[in-house]
Amino acid sequence: MTNTIKQLAIVSGKGGTGKTSIAASFAKLAKQRIVVDCDVDASNMPLVLPHTIIEEIPFLGEKKAVISQDRCRGCGDCVIYCRFNAIKDFYVVEPVLCEGCAVCTMMCPYEAIDMVDNQSGTVVISQSDDQPFLFAKMGVGQGNSGKLVSELREKAKSIAEEDNYNLIIIDGPPGIGCPVISSITGVSHVLIVTEPTLSGMHDLERIIQLTKHFRINASVCINKSTISSDNIEKIKEICSKFDIAVIGTIPLDMDFVKAQIAGKTIVEYPNSVASQAIKSLWERISQLLNL
Amino acid sequence: MKIAIASGKGGTGKTTISTTLAYYFAQQFPTALLDCDVEEPDANIFLNIPVSRTFDVDVLIPQVDMDLCTGCGRCEKMCQYNAIVLIKGKPLVLPELCHSCGGCYLVCPEKAIKEVKRSVGTVEVGVNGNLHYAGGILNIGEHMAIPLIDEVKKEHYNATFRIVDAPPGSSCPVVHSMQGNDLIIIVVEPTPFGFHDAVLAYDVAKTLNIPCAVVINNLVEEYKPLFSFLEKENIPVLAVIPHDVDVARSCAQGNCIEYMLTKYQDKFEAIMRYIKEKVQ
Ligand code: SF4
Ligand code: SF4
Ligand code: SF4
Ligand code: SF4
Numbered sequence: 001m002t003n004t005i006k007q008l009a010i011v012s013g014k015g016g017t018g019k020t021s022i023a024a025s026f027a028k029l030a031k032q033r034i035v036v037d038c039d040v041d042a043s044n045m046p047l048v049l050p051h052t053i054i055e056e057i058p059f060l061g062e063k064k065a066v067i068s069q070d071r072c073r074g075c076g077d078c079v080i081y082c083r084f085n086a087i088k089d090f091y092v093v094e095p096v097l098c099e100g101c102a103v104c105t106m107m108c109p110y111e112a113i114d115m116v117d118n119q120s121g122t123v124v125i126s127q128s129d130d131q132p133f134l135f136a137k138m139g140v141g142q143g144n145s146g147k148l149v150s151e152l153r154e155k156a157k158s159i160a161e162e163d164n165y166n167l168i169i170i171d172g173p174p175g176i177g178c179p180v181i182s183s184i185t186g187v188s189h190v191l192i193v194t195e196p197t198l199s200g201m202h203d204l205e206r207i208i209q210l211t212k213h214f215r216i217n218a219s220v221c222i223n224k225s226t227i228s229s230d231n232i233e234k235i236k237e238i239c240s241k242f243d244i245a246v247i248g249t250i251p252l253d254m255d256f257v258k259a260q261i262a263g264k265t266i267v268e269y270p271n272s273v274a275s276q277a278i279k280s281l282w283e284r285i286s287q288l289l290n291l
Numbered sequence: 292m293k294i295a296i297a298s299g300k301g302g303t304g305k306t307t308i309s310t311t312l313a314y315y316f317a318q319q320f321p322t323a324l325l326d327c328d329v330e331e332p333d334a335n336i337f338l339n340i341p342v343s344r345t346f347d348v349d350v351l352i353p354q355v356d357m358d359l360c361t362g363c364g365r366c367e368k369m370c371q372y373n374a375i376v377l378i379k380g381k382p383l384v385l386p387e388l389c390h391s392c393g394g395c396y397l398v399c400p401e402k403a404i405k406e407v408k409r410s411v412g413t414v415e416v417g418v419n420g421n422l423h424y425a426g427g428i429l430n431i432g433e434h435m436a437i438p439l440i441d442e443v444k445k446e447h448y449n450a451t452f453r454i455v456d457a458p459p460g461s462s463c464p465v466v467h468s469m470q471g472n473d474l475i476i477i478v479v480e481p482t483p484f485g486f487h488d489a490v491l492a493y494d495v496a497k498t499l500n501i502p503c504a505v506v507i508n509n510l511v512e513e514y515k516p517l518f519s520f521l522e523k524e525n526i527p528v529l530a531v532i533p534h535d536v537d538v539a540r541s542c543a544q545g546n547c548i549e550y551m552l553t554k555y556q557d558k559f560e561a562i563m564r565y566i567k568e569k570v571q
Contacts, residue, residue, distance in 0.1 A: 015459045016394055017303005020484065041460035042299055042488040062371060083392055094465050096498055101392030102371050140494040142467040146434065174301040174459055175302045175330035178434035199306065199333035199540040206331065206431065217381070228543035252536070257511045260483050 005160045006289045007153075007168045007187040009038075012194065013203030017175035018223040021256055022278060023171035024048045026059045026268040026282075027128070028289075029282045034165050035128065036137035037155045038149045038183040039173040040121065046273045048265050051126040051133050059136065059151060061120025061144040065093045071112035078104035078113060096141040121148050123155060146178035153182070159231050163257030167291060184211065189289060190218040201238065208242045218286070221248040221281055238239035247288070249279035250274050292520035292570050293453045295472040298497070299488030301459035303480040304508040304532075307542060309456040311551040314457045315559045316452045317422035323447035326426030327440045327468040329412060329459040337548055340417040340424040348427070348439045349408035350391040355382050359403035366395035366404060366510045387434065412439040416446055423447040444471070451568075462493035469495060474569060475503045476529065476562070481514035490520065504565065507560075509532040529565050 010026070012019040020037075027035040037045035039052055051252045067078070067087070072091050083106050084095035094106075095118075105113040120142035126133045134156050136148050156168050172183035184190050188212050194204040204220070211218040220239050229235055232249070239246050253274035259266045267275045285291075296309035306328070307566045313324035323553035323560035326334040335342075353366070353375065362380035369375075374388035375395055386409055398402045412429040425446035427439040436458075444467075447453060469475055475496040489505070496503045504527045508518075521528060532555055541550035552559065 012301075015298075016303060016335075016480075041462045041465075044300075044484040044487060044490055047483045047487060081393070081397070097470075099390055099392065100371055101390060101394055102392045103397065103434065106394065106398060133354050138462065140461055140491065140498055141463065143463045145462050165398070175331045176431065177436055179462075180330075180434070181434065197539060198336045198545045199331070199542065202333055202336055203331045210432045224536065226537065228541045231543050252539075253533075254511065257482055261512070261514065265481070267449070 011172035013207035050126040063115040151180035227248040299492035320451040323423035323450035329427035351406035
């Protein structure tokens with residue numbers, strides 16, 4: 001018999017709302033869990049979750065075109081057909097711009113272009129507090145972070161099935177683009193972390209719409225709530241307009257920075273105000289997910 | 292002069308700095324703020340420039356004429372993104388996977404494929420005196436940010452200063468936002484997260500061969516690893532702005548440009564001085 005694996009994704013739309021600090025705190029509070037840092041472009045969780053690396057798996061992204069200078073006769077066709085402007089003067093492919101579509105290879109009359117494998121990142125499997133912690137390292141300026149996210153989540157799921165974990169905590173990337181979509185598809189619940197600033201609220205609406213678009217259950221938590229009480233009311237209005245519950249507020253707390261510099265999570269500072277708030281938020285979520 | 296403001300990590304105050312800088316420059320020169328953070332475009336919330344023109348940005352996706360198609364499968368084989376699959380001998384296009392490379396269209400021997408437009412987002416353009424604005428808004432659920440970014444960057448070509456507000460991270464959209472600029476200013480928070488992500492942004496800039504400078508924002512306490520890194524890499528620090536709850540409060544009300552210029556005018560003067568020297 002397979003147990004049902006619950007997946008909780010923490011996202012924010014706007015960056016810097018404290019999403020990762022909160023997700024890392026949940027990792028500490030949950031009794032039995034797998035943690036996945038899906039912010040593969042800029043993965044920060046490893047900085048606050050001490051861990052031992054168990055396995056590193058190379059991630060092959062899309063192939064890249066390479067022009068053989070011996071075979072190229074300089075006809076210029078590849079430049080015309082490459083829609084990503086990745087081929088520079090005198091026929092060299094700029095790897096960061098190449099999307100690996102292989103059109104140039106097909107169009108080159110002299111078969112001078114090869115598609116070569118390209119390791120665009122690494123999947124890292126580690127243990128933190130004796131439980132699985134997965135993250136990735138993406139190469140500079142590489143595309144395909146959505147696929148890398150899916151790969152991470154697949155790995156997490158198979159570990160969960162093998163070792164009987166019933167909870168996967170996912171720290172999602174900022175924004176609403178491809179890697180975010182890959183981070184939230186198929187999860188049981190999305191927790192959106194926002195802050196009471198104008199940009200925070202603006203981005204909140206967009207990320208809520210994204211969860212609605214993909215029909216995923218979501219709720220909201222307001223971090224740095226003491227910045228503006230007026231905006232708290234506005235956030236509540238936005239949420240009720242979309243029929244989404246605000247399930248927690250966390251006051252602005254400079255201990256977040258202190259904890260981060262010490263390489264710790266804020267819940268390891270039991271006297272901080274934010275720590276209390278995050279604990280009660282976690283209780284709410286445990287109820288929501290039936291943990 | 293084209294300047295991109297990047298940050299690696301989100302929420303370091305990149306948009307606050309870039310909009311304030313644009314506003315400050317515009318007091319003397321025609322200046323454009325180009326919001327390339329198309330997933331979360333927030334710049335005009337603070338600039339409040341009336342939008343005078345909007346247009347859709349389209350990409351091309353294939354459409355198959357089933358009468359001409361013989362089901363040979365070459366399009367499926369060509370597509371590197373699995374955006375065309377043959378089902379019962381007939382090609383099915385999955386637009387959300389398509390990168391608009393044109394490969395299937397070129398390879399089809401029957402000329403059964405035609406390319407049709409699909410909207411990925413909108414560009415907004417506006418002017419207020421010397422201050423010009425253009426920003427992209429990605430459609431919800433859309434993944435093709437780059438065509439939108441490229442369109443935003445084509446606007447306001449004649450402005451003396453063009454300031455690009457780049458998205459966070461270090462992936463393709465960041466590369467495209469940074470590309471073609473003369474200078475990258477990285478807004479970095481002196482914390483482990485901020486430092487880690489700023490290094491990634493710096494690596495992108497280095498790959499693109501564009502000089503970098505740094506503005507340190509939200510300083511709570513000196514974070515040693517950051518400062519030794521900047522020294523080692525010889526990256527100029529143009530300004531250090533302390534952590535200031537009132538900045539957040541003013542952002543909450545939408546008047547942070549005003550607040551920044553009243554309280555930290557000297558910092559923006561210093562940034563401007565550096566940029567002017569760069570121009571000469
Ligand atoms: S199409 Fe082939 S031969 Fe022509 S310039 Fe490109 S690589 Fe060289
Ligand atoms: S593979 Fe595609 S993107 Fe890369 S250089 Fe060739 S045509 Fe351009
Ligand atoms: S245009 Fe390119 S990516 Fe899109 S379906 Fe055709 S081959 Fe695939
Ligand atoms: S390449 Fe053209 S003819 Fe062949 S399956 Fe595709 S659309 Fe049909």
